[in-house]
Amino acid sequence: QVQLVESGGGLVQAGGSLRLSCAASGRTSMRDYAMGWFPQAPGKEREFIAAITWAGHITRYADSVKGRSTISRDNAKNTVYLQMNSLTPEDTAVYYCARKRGWRASVVGNDYDNWGQGTQVTVSS
Numbered sequence: 001q002v003q004l005v006e007s008g009g010g011l012v013q014a015g016g017s018l019r020l021s022c023a024a025s026g027r028t029s030m031r032d033y034a035m036g037w038f039p040q041a042p043g044k045e046r047e048f049i050a051a052i053t054w055a056g057h058i059t060r061y062a063d064s065v066k067g068r069s070t071i072s073r074d075n076a077k078n079t080v081y082l083q084m085n086s087l088t089p090e091d092t093a094v095y096y097c098a099r100k101r102g103w104r105a106s107v108v109g110n111d112y113d114n115w116g117q118g119t120q121v122t123v124s125s
Helices: none
Strands: 001-007 008-011 018-025 035-042 051-052 058-062 069-074 079-084 093-101 118-122
Touching: 001 093, 018 035, 018 093, 018 118, 035 069, 035 079, 051 069, 058 069, 079 093
Parallel strands: 008 118
Antiparallel strands: 001 018, 018 079, 035 051, 035 093, 051 058, 069 079, 093 118
């Protein structure tokens, strides 16, 4: 069974940066799967912020992170990354990565069928 394990979260001051990682373990390959990142802030629903096609040639971003975040992947390492810059307290959330079969980088959470346990990101003012 495939497991997705996020890491890289933590406490950072406003204006700082973090790089999140999502590693897939088990008998799997990252090929043929698009990947996405979906944070969930306290009291709010999980929302889309970034996705990438299986080959990494197409990326999609929510307006809230466009220009200050970059999603990337290394299929040889079965890992997806999310570089986040210029963080604000509004970015505080548990960040989940997710996997979906097929090459399309969907912005819809229900299209993803495999989720990690999340990593906490806390941005102080």
